[in-house]
Amino acid sequence: MLPPEIQRIVLLIGLAAVGYLLILAWTEDMEAAKTPTVYSDAPLVSQQSSMAAAELPSVDEFKLIDSDIPAEIVAPSAQTTLDTGRLVKVETAVLEVWVDLLGGDIARVQLPTYPISLDQPETPFLLMDRSAGRTYIAQSALIGPDGIDKTGARPLYDVEKSTVTMNSGGELVLTTTLEDARVAKIFSFTPNSHLINVRYEVVNLGDQAKNMRLLTQIKRDRLPPPTDETVPLAPSPYLGGALTTPDNNYEKVDFDDLDEGSFEAATVGGWMAFLQHYFLTAWVAPADQATNYLARKTSDGFYLFGFTGQNQSVPSGATGTWQASFYAGPKDQVVLENIAPYLNLTVDYGFLWWIAIPLFKALTFFHDVVGNWGLAIILLTLLVKGLLSGFSAKGYRSMANMRRVAPAMKRLQERYANDREKLSKEMMALYQKEGANPLGSCLPMLLPMPVFLALYWVLLESVELRQAPFIFWINDLASMDPYFILPLLMGASTYLMQALSPQVGDPMQARIMKLMPIMFTVLFLFFPAGLVLYWLVNNLLSLAQQTYIYRQVDQAQAAKAK
Numbered sequence: 001m002l003p004p005e006i007q008r009i010v011l012l013i014g015l016a017a018v019g020y021l022l023i024l025a026w027t028e029d030m031e032a033a034k035t036p037t038v039y040s041d042a043p044l045v046s047q048q049s050s051m052a053a054a055e056l057p058s059v060d061e062f063k064l065i066d067s068d069i070p071a072e073i074v075a076p077s078a079q080t081t082l083d084t085g086r087l088v089k090v091e092t093a094v095l096e097v098w099v100d101l102l103g104g105d106i107a108r109v110q111l112p113t114y115p116i117s118l119d120q121p122e123t124p125f126l127l128m129d130r131s132a133g134r135t136y137i138a139q140s141a142l143i144g145p146d147g148i149d150k151t152g153a154r155p156l157y158d159v160e161k162s163t164v165t166m167n168s169g170g171e172l173v174l175t176t177t178l179e180d181a182r183v184a185k186i187f188s189f190t191p192n193s194h195l196i197n198v199r200y201e202v203v204n205l206g207d208q209a210k211n212m213r214l215l216t217q218i219k220r221d222r223l224p225p226p227t228d229e230t231v232p233l234a235p236s237p238y239l240g241g242a243l244t245t246p247d248n249n250y251e252k253v254d255f256d257d258l259d260e261g262s263f264e265a266a267t268v269g270g271w272m273a274f275l276q277h278y279f280l281t282a283w284v285a286p287a288d289q290a291t292n293y294l295a296r297k298t299s300d301g302f303y304l305f306g307f308t309g310q311n312q313s314v315p316s317g318a319t320g321t322w323q324a325s326f327y328a329g330p331k332d333q334v335v336l337e338n339i340a341p342y343l344n345l346t347v348d349y350g351f352l353w354w355i356a357i358p359l360f361k362a363l364t365f366f367h368d369v370v371g372n373w374g375l376a377i378i379l380l381t382l383l384v385k386g387l388l389s390g391f392s393a394k395g396y397r398s399m400a401n402m403r404r405v406a407p408a409m410k411r412l413q414e415r416y417a418n419d420r421e422k423l424s425k426e427m428m429a430l431y432q433k434e435g436a437n438p439l440g441s442c443l444p445m446l447l448p449m450p451v452f453l454a455l456y457w458v459l460l461e462s463v464e465l466r467q468a469p470f471i472f473w474i475n476d477l478a479s480m481d482p483y484f485i486l487p488l489l490m491g492a493s494t495y496l497m498q499a500l501s502p503q504v505g506d507p508m509q510a511r512i513m514k515l516m517p518i519m520f521t522v523l524f525l526f527f528p529a530g531l532v533l534y535w536l537v538n539n540l541l542s543l544a545q546q547t548y549i550y551r552q553v554d555q556a557q558a559a560k561a562k
Contacts, residue, residue, distance in 0.1 A: 043098050043108040043130040045086045086156075090172050091165045092189050095328070096124060097196070103154040104174050104185045106138040109328045111194075111279075116227055118467055118475060126226065127279055127328055135302060136220045136274075138281060138326055140185075140198050144311060146210035148183055148202065157185060167191065180206035194329025195339060200322040204314045211313050214322040216283040217294075217306025218274045222255050225276050237277035237460065238348055241295050241305040244270045250345035253295045258303055262296035271340045272305050275331075275348075278463040284325040284340045285309060330463040333360070347461050355454035359384075360462060367464075373477055374470025377530050381537040384451050389545065396546050399501055400553035405430055448538060452531075459530045470529070477530035484525050486532040491521030493539035500546055 087107065090097045098108040109128040115121045128136045141149035148155055157174035164172055172187040181202050188197040204210050224239060240254030245265045253263045270291055273282035285291040285307055293307045314320035327339060337344035349356035362383060366376035385392075408430055416423035459465055459478060469475045473483055481487060495517040524532050 040131065042087050042089070043100075044132065045100050045102065045107070045130075085162070087162070088159050088172065088174075089163045090187070090189065091163070091167075092169070093167045093192055094194055095189070095196075097187075097328075099172065099174070099187065101157045101159065101174065103139070103141065103149065104157055105140070106196075106326065106328075108137075109281075111329060114279075114330065114463075115467070125279070128281060134221060134223060134226065136218075138216075138218055138283070138328070139306075140214065140216045140283075140324065140326075142200055142202065142212045142322060143215050143308070144212040147212045148178060148181060149215075155183060157183075180204070181210070194327055194335075196326045196328070198324055198326055200320075202314060202320045202322075204316050204318055204320070207316050209313050209315045210320070211311055212320065212322070213311045214309040214324060215306065216272075216285075216308075216324050216326070217304045218272070218281055218283065220274060220303050220305075221301070222303065237275075239276050241272065241274050241303075242346055243272045243293055243295075243305075244340075244342045244345075245293075249342040250348075253305065255297075255303060258295055258297040262294065265293045267291055267293070269340070270307070271343055272307050273327075273343070273346055274305055275346055278461075278466055279330055280327070280346050282327045282340075282343065282346075283307065284327065284343070286323065287340075331461065332463065349454065349457040349461060352450060352454040352457065355450055356458050359451070359455055360458050363458065363462075364464070372470065373465055373468040373530065374474065374533060377477070377534050378537050380455075381534050381541070384448070385538060385541045385545075388448065388451075392542070392545060393549055396549040397553055399546070400550045403501075403550070404553070404557065452535065452538075455534055456527075456531055459528045459534075465528075465530055468530075470533070474529050474533075477533070478528050480526045481529045481532060486529055486536055487521055487524040487527070490524055490532055490536040490539060491517050493536060493543060494520050497539060497543055497546065500543070500550065 086101045088099045088101060090099065094111065094113050096108075096110040096112055097106060099105070100107045106128065107130045108126075110124040110126050112124040114125040116123045116125050128138065130137050141147070141154070143149055155176045155178065157176045159172070159174055164170075166172075166189045169189050169191040171189070174185040174187075176183050181204060183203075184201040186197075186199045186201065188199065198216075200214065202210070202212070218241075238252065238254075240252060240257075242250060242252050243265065244267070245251050246267050251265075257263060268290055269285050269287040270293065271282050271284040272293055272295070273280050283306060286309075289309050291307045291309055295303070295305045297303050309322065309324070312320050312322065325339070327336075327343075329335075331347045333344045333347050336346065349360075359380065363373075363376050363380050366379040367373055370376060370379065409427065412423060412426050412430065416426060465478045466476075468477045470477055473485070474481065498514070498517060524535070
């Protein structure tokens with residue numbers, strides 16, 4: 001018969017093994033329950049709910065009224081249909097874009113270089129779409145007293161081909177001739193870029209000057225993205241609008257804000273974006289243009305985020321030009337920073353951004369050197385640990401002294417168990433005599449925490465780590481370890497660190513501290529593998545430093561005793 005202590009350990013190991021197998025079985029069942037994502041062949045060309053007409057304001061007001069776009073450009077009422085003859089599909093190396101010939105709105109965007117999941121590498125990520133259950137489109141129009149987009153009569157454009165491939169870049173030219181104007185709406189695509197330049201060229205065929213201005217906006221429902229890429233037990237990434245203003249380089253405008261009222265701002269240049277996890281869409285105004293920004297909710301429950309530009313007068317016989325840029329793609333900080341000032345701030349690292357941004361730059365540098373994001377995380381951990389090693393060493397020396405005085409501490413606790421005041425005085429005297437500092441022993445645990453939190457947001461927000469492989473079974477550093485090996489190793493390293501730490505405080509505190517490795521392990525089971533990798537490597541480095549310093553302190557004390 002085994003001793004009770006051995007029986008208890010065997011029982012705990014058995015329960016842990018059963019729990020591990022149950023979690024593996026649960027994750028396998030969850031993966032098996034997932035059904036492959038299938039898209040329709042094309043977006044819907046119109047929706048009854050978004051085409052309600054409204055009373056036309058006077059030409060002197062030009063105000064936005066309660067419809068999906070200003071009353072001047074509300075399209076005719078129509079039932080929801082799948083009329084592929086009204087759609088043009090443009091394919092580039094990084095974009096698949098569907099344009100509706102009625103008004104020239106962007107009705108769908110897919111990203112072929114960003115698969116929807118590792119299990120479906122041939123299915124591109126669907127960023128924007130207009131379907132029976134979803135509305136997320138980009139609209140642009142010319143409005144004003146002589147605008148070509150009017151109430152109930154948006155222009156229907158012509159195009160040479162319904163499907164165009166532009167891997168080397170090029171232009172999609174939509175044309176139409178009105179009673180007194182010849183219009184071209186031109187979409188310019190650049191090779192390997194998610195930025196689309198949208199340009200209007202209007203030839204005034206009338207006898208009088210025409211006055212128009214450009215309107216751009218993102219129209220969206222409130223539903224979450226169809227592809228859920230959130231991390232379990234983690235804060236949900238921001239879903240909503242954002243823009244830059246003279247008072248705030250990065251200002252959020254979410255759905256709840258627009259439920260309470262509209263948002264308006266004016267600036268020169270700037271951008272208006274809609275953000276979700278890893279990806280965004282944004283209308284970017286010309287840098288030298290006075291721009292009025294507006295976000296609001298329509299009566300039929302949709303949300304609009306956009307801007308209007310300056311009014312332009314086009315003399316008879318002359319040609320007027322209006323343009324803006326539209327971005328639809330990943331939150332690539334380097335790319336976004338080059339498109340417009342402060343657009344890179346849409347990669348939101350929270351209140352620790354001042355730590356997260358240098359961490360990301362260092363991580364990117366290491367990745368450029370080694371070509372693997374997992375190895376880059378390990379090198380980043382070495383760098384951070386090296387920078388904090390001086391502070392950590394002081395803490396570990398204090399912990400070594402606390403371990404050395406632990407037997408004397410226990411004797412004091414037994415002697416003055418009923419006299420708390422006397423116990424406190426004797427403990428302070430012991431600390432001073434032996435050079436021990438209980439607060440200093442907390443330093444190694446506290447110092448990495450801001451870096452850990454900042455790196456957490458870097459791994460959560462950086463699209464570069466989405467579906468990025470490491471080695472062996474880790475094929476996505478932005479999702480949890482499928483076999484929970486890294487979290488278990490991390491838990492074991494946390495236990496070893498705690499075993500080396502001095503056991504101070506009352507028995508209840510000691511029992512709580514013993515539960516910490518278990519609680520940390522359970523928490524980290526569902527964290528991104530990249531974050532667990534960082535914490536595991538940090539623990540291993542801390543164990544090595546802690547053991548080395550303990551040995552130094554013990555040797556120094558032994559030398560003093562001789």
